[in-house]
Amino acid sequence: MINLEPLIYDKTSPGRRGVRFPESAVPHTDLPADLVRQDLPLPELSELDVVRHFTKLSQLNHGVDIGFYPLGSCTMKYNPKINEETARLAGFAGIHPLQPVETAQGALHLMYLMQEFLKEIGGFAGVTLQPAAGAHGELTGVLIIKKYHDFNGDTQRNKILVPDSAHGTNPATSAMSGFKVVQIKSDERGNVDLEALKAECDDTLAGFMLTNPNTLGLFEENVCEVSEIVHQAGGLMYGDGANMNALLGISKPGDLGVDILHYNLHKTFSTPHGGGGPGSGPVGVVEKLVDFLPGPLVAVQDQGGEDVPPYYNFVTPEHTIGRMKAFHGQFGVIVRAFTYIMMHGAQGLREVSEYAVLNANYLMALVKDAYRLPYDRVCMHEFVVEGRWPEIEGVHALDISKRLMDFGFHPPTNYFPLIVREALMIEPTETETKETLDEFAKALLQIAEEAKSNPDVLHQAPHVTPIGRLDEVKAARNLVLCCGVPWLDND
Amino acid sequence: MFHPHTDSDREAMLKTIGAGSIEELFEAIPEDLRFPELDLPPIHTEMEARELLQDISEGNETQRDLPMFLGAGAYNHYIPAAVDFILRRGEFYTAYTPYQPEISQGTLQAIFEYQSHVINLTGMEVSNASHYDGATAAAEAINMGRVILRGKRSKAVVSPGVHPQYRETIHTYVDNDSFDIQGEDLDLTAGPEALYPLIDENTAVVMVQYPDFFGRVYDYTELAEKVHQAGAILAIVANPLASALLKSPGEFGADIVCGEGQPLGIPLSYGGPYLGILATREKYVRHIAGRIVGETQDEEGKRGYVLTLSTREQHIRREKASSNICTNQGLMALAATVHISLLGKEGLREVANLNYQHAHYAAKQISEIPGFEAWSDQTFFNEFVVKCPMPAGKLNDLLLEEGIVGGYDLGKDYPGMQDHLMVAVTEMNSKSQIDFLVEKLAEVSRD
Numbered sequence: 001m002i003n004l005e006p007l008i009y010d011k012t013s014p015g016r017r018g019v020r021f022p023e024s025a026v027p028h029t030d031l032p033a034d035l036v037r038q039d040l041p042l043p044e045l046s047e048l049d050v051v052r053h054f055t056k057l058s059q060l061n062h063g064v065d066i067g068f069y070p071l072g073s074c075t076m077k078y079n080p081k082i083n084e085e086t087a088r089l090a091g092f093a094g095i096h097p098l099q100p101v102e103t104a105q106g107a108l109h110l111m112y113l114m115q116e117f118l119k120e121i122g123g124f125a126g127v128t129l130q131p132a133a134g135a136h137g138e139l140t141g142v143l144i145i146k147k148y149h150d151f152n153g154d155t156q157r158n159k160i161l162v163p164d165s166a167h168g169t170n171p172a173t174s175a176m177s178g179f180k181v182v183q184i185k186s187d188e189r190g191n192v193d194l195e196a197l198k199a200e201c202d203d204t205l206a207g208f209m210l211t212n213p214n215t216l217g218l219f220e221e222n223v224c225e226v227s228e229i230v231h232q233a234g235g236l237m238y239g240d241g242a243n244m245n246a247l248l249g250i251s252k253p254g255d256l257g258v259d260i261l262h263y264n265l266h267k268t269f270s271t272p273h274g275g276g277g278p279g280s281g282p283v284g285v286v287e288k289l290v291d292f293l294p295g296p297l298v299a300v301q302d303q304g305g306e307d308v309p310p311y312y313n314f315v316t317p318e319h320t321i322g323r324m325k326a327f328h329g330q331f332g333v334i335v336r337a338f339t340y341i342m343m344h345g346a347q348g349l350r351e352v353s354e355y356a357v358l359n360a361n362y363l364m365a366l367v368k369d370a371y372r373l374p375y376d377r378v379c380m381h382e383f384v385v386e387g388r389w390p391e392i393e394g395v396h397a398l399d400i401s402k403r404l405m406d407f408g409f410h411p412p413t414n415y416f417p418l419i420v421r422e423a424l425m426i427e428p429t430e431t432e433t434k435e436t437l438d439e440f441a442k443a444l445l446q447i448a449e450e451a452k453s454n455p456d457v458l459h460q461a462p463h464v465t466p467i468g469r470l471d472e473v474k475a476a477r478n479l480v481l482c483c484g485v486p487w488l489d490n491d
Numbered sequence: 492m493f494h495p496h497t498d499s500d501r502e503a504m505l506k507t508i509g510a511g512s513i514e515e516l517f518e519a520i521p522e523d524l525r526f527p528e529l530d531l532p533p534i535h536t537e538m539e540a541r542e543l544l545q546d547i548s549e550g551n552e553t554q555r556d557l558p559m560f561l562g563a564g565a566y567n568h569y570i571p572a573a574v575d576f577i578l579r580r581g582e583f584y585t586a587y588t589p590y591q592p593e594i595s596q597g598t599l600q601a602i603f604e605y606q607s608h609v610i611n612l613t614g615m616e617v618s619n620a621s622h623y624d625g626a627t628a629a630a631e632a633i634n635m636g637r638v639i640l641r642g643k644r645s646k647a648v649v650s651p652g653v654h655p656q657y658r659e660t661i662h663t664y665v666d667n668d669s670f671d672i673q674g675e676d677l678d679l680t681a682g683p684e685a686l687y688p689l690i691d692e693n694t695a696v697v698m699v700q701y702p703d704f705f706g707r708v709y710d711y712t713e714l715a716e717k718v719h720q721a722g723a724i725l726a727i728v729a730n731p732l733a734s735a736l737l738k739s740p741g742e743f744g745a746d747i748v749c750g751e752g753q754p755l756g757i758p759l760s761y762g763g764p765y766l767g768i769l770a771t772r773e774k775y776v777r778h779i780a781g782r783i784v785g786e787t788q789d790e791e792g793k794r795g796y797v798l799t800l801s802t803r804e805q806h807i808r809r810e811k812a813s814s815n816i817c818t819n820q821g822l823m824a825l826a827a828t829v830h831i832s833l834l835g836k837e838g839l840r841e842v843a844n845l846n847y848q849h850a851h852y853a854a855k856q857i858s859e860i861p862g863f864e865a866w867s868d869q870t871f872f873n874e875f876v877v878k879c880p881m882p883a884g885k886l887n888d889l890l891l892e893e894g895i896v897g898g899y900d901l902g903k904d905y906p907g908m909q910d911h912l913m914v915a916v917t918e919m920n921s922k923s924q925i926d927f928l929v930e931k932l933a934e935v936s937r938d
Binding site: 004005007008009016017018019020021022024025026027028029031032034035036037040041042043044045047050051053054055057058059060061062063064065066069071074076077078079080082084085086087088089090091092093094095096097098099100102103104105106107109110117120121123132133134135136138139143168169171172173174175176181218219221223224249250251252255256266270272273274275276277278279280294321322323324325326327328329330331332333335338339341342343344345346347348349350351352354355357358359361362365366377378401402405410411413430431432433434462465466467468469470471472474475476479480481482483484485487488 | 492493494495496500501503504505507508509510513516517518519520521524525526527528529530531532533534535536537540541543544545547548549550551552553554555557559561563564565567569571573575576577579580581582583584585586587588589590591592593594595596597598600601602603604606607608610611612614616617618620621623624625626627654656657659660662663666708710734735736737738739741742751758759760761762763764765773776782783784785786787788789790791793794795796797799800802810811812814815816817818819820821822823825829831832833834835836837838839840841842844845847848849851852855870887891896899918921922925
């Protein structure tokens with residue numbers, strides 16, 4: 001078992017140095033005496049101390065490079081190493097966001113192509129690369145909905161509908177943009193309940209936020225009807241693209257009636273999750289919404305000609321909702337996703353989704369006799385089972401999750417979606433072998449057996465991790481949120 | 492491509508599922524909308540993709556090709572080799588949000604240390620685990636100020652010295668309802684006193700930048716008093732590197748500090764991914780957006796770290812959450828944590844001082860060129876504005892012909908400032924680069 005690592009503030013030694021900088025070669029200017037900072041309470045370590053510290057910390061993590069990571073809704077697929085190389089090319093990593101566009105034509109070319117690729121994959125007329133993450137893309141989309149209705153004088157449209165299976169970001173985003181949020185229940189097949197939807201479709205409807213496949217991993221069988229009902233009521237269809245890993249080359253959301261969709265480049269297009277970001281959440285829209293996109297977008301200014309490449313520039317759409325962040329989006333993430341698309345082409349992307357769906361259905365088939373499936377249908381790229389057995393009291397999804405760690409697996413997403421009791425949401429992704437899925441299923445089946453025969457082994461799990469279950473109540477009650485801060489006396 | 496299936500794997504798996512083909516798994520999709528042909532470039536092998544991306548990247552001129560004196564919110568700084576060495580550890584970059592603390596202590600402890608570094612640099616008491624970038628952190632700070640005052644106050648006072656793109660982002664975030672932003676049209680040459688008359692009992696937040704967009708460094712102590720007398724929140728957009736040398740925003744009495752963490756070990760990378768810093772006072776901890784890591788222990792009393800105060804967040808509060816943020820900039824926060832740890836107390840001061848020295852040398856040399864003069868005599872850190880004898884845009888074009896990327900043309904954002912060039916000088920701009928700039932400025936302005 002790997003030992004825990006002391007805090008970096010506990011390893012400091014006054015006078016010890018890491019990196020040094022050259023002496024100043026210019027004539028000295030005095031510092032402004034009244035504004036100079038007196039105390040800078042940061043740690044002092046050698047370079048080796050620092051490298052060892054963070055290397056040891058890294059060893060306390062589970063990652064895709066270490067083992068299976070079937071975290072539902074997060075698409076923890078393999079992050080190709082070539083992406084890390086291309087994003088670090090000097091011509092990408094060393095360019096300033098405000099340098100003259102004539103000195104950054106490579107970057108604009110790449111961004112332009114990426115806009116085009118995402119338009120093609122999703123079936124849209126325009127794409128902005130600016131949003132920094134999925135939730136940020138959602139905010140962009142909902143602000144577009146708002147602006148579109150306001151522009152048309154439909155200011156009474158103040159209601160956004162979300163299915164009860166939606167990601168928590170959907171209602172939070174809608175509320176953040178000033179909309180009223182109304183939840184629509186799912187029917188007995190896990191689809192949007194059409195009658196419940198119709199009942200809410202009136203002239204205050206601004207839009208509907210659909211995740212498809214939904215968070216149960218099911219393709220929304222009524223998607224075309226849902227789109228039609230929403231459109232007839234004057235609403236816009238927002239698509240949460242978190243689950244696009246099921247649809248590449250399988251179906252275009254734009255064809256299914258989705259007007260706005262955010263992509264998660266860090267899920268579908270293999271850019272690393274980084275321990276929680278950076279993500280990237282480009283947004284695609286249909287023709288009538290292109291003028292509302294946040295600027296700047298990359299456009300061809302001059303087509304060029306034989307032996308003359310096109311010349312690109314930034315443009316701001318006429319009725320733009322405004323800027324969503326500084327500069328042009330998470331460019332380094334976009335380079336990685338671009339590399340991934342280039343390595344797949346149309347055929348490869350379709351295979352990504354085909355094998356993601358094959359893997360999920362295979363794993364589901366292996367475990368569905370031991371774990372209850374709330375909706376017994378062909379799933380898409382992920383599926384949800386109940387992490388409980390009515391006849392066994394006191395065993396929870398959390399216990400199953402913790403026990404999975406003993407087998408070297410990252411647990412599935414648990415307790416989401418909220419409409420399934422003790423939910424375990426499992427997304428294997430296409431990059432896992434049959435052997436890994438077999439091993440994981442074997443572990444799940446053993447755990448189901450243990451739940452009956454020896455539930456304590458579940459309750460006490462995990463057994464092999466560097467630290468046991470942590471007291472989250474204590475963390476929230478006695479807040480300790482930093483260390484080594486002299487004015488807080490928190491050591 | 493990265494799926495590992497052999498033909499026999501596929502057949503065996505389909506058999507287990509009970510399906511005849513993979514296509515059969517997609518029957519829920521309307522048949523006429525199934526399997527569209529995608530018009531995308533052909534498949535590139537890794538070798539071909541590497542070559543292609545290399546070619547595209549060479550369509551850009553980098554900091555190594557041309558000396559650059561551009562800042563305006565993104566700065567070219569030296570990044571020690573060990574930073575990227577740590578970032579490339581798969582255990583860090585192929586993990587996700589640490590929902591399962593038993594197998595995520597590496598990420599969690601690194602964030603806890605990040606929070607500590609940010610608090611120490613900014614002089615605050617609480618930091619979140621990071622935000623998308625400086626602009627979104629600023630928008631979130633305005634939002635936070637409104638929430639702290641329970642939405643009862645309907646305006647923010649924002650200095651025109653706050654980054655123009657941050658202000659645009661703030662407008663995008665808050666313009667959709669009855670919330671007013673004042674102060675952006677004030678006289679640019681005025682100091683923070685110009686904001687005082689706008690601060691009243693209806694003001695939720697006052698936002699200034701430190702150093703401001705034009706590079707000027709003000710003591711905001713008196714501003715903080717005025718803001719607090721009015722019962723409002725003071726938010727300071729700060730460059731964290733400047734705070735290694737100069738008084739921290741916390742020392743002035745800021746309630747919220749937000750800003751761009753890119754100067755702390757993050758490459759320019761054409762504007763992203765960067766790092767949003769968001770920090771506040773203990774009393775506002777329940778109003779800060781984003782994830783926070785706290786210390787606790789396991790059943791045996793071992794110290795460990797978890798995500799905490801999650802009842803503030805969207806996945807619990809859904810439509811009642813104050814922000815929708817979930818993913819942050821984890822790996823960028825790690826970069827900053829490693830960078831700060833490597834430079835440490837002395838290294839960070841040393842590099843901040845180098846910035847100060849080089850920038851002041853450049854400012855002095857430029858203001859001695861006939862026709863050029865300093866726009867402000869206010870204290871500055873590593874960026875300053877010079878009034879030029881011709882439009883800054885034209886000057887930049889002439890400099891580019893000489894192989895220099897000049898400064899930022901302020902006319903782009905501020906009408907009437909067409910003749911003003913904003914010059915950033917960091918430790919990466921050597922004395923000879925600065926002398927070259929001065930020589931060329933003199934030459935092209937004389938012709």
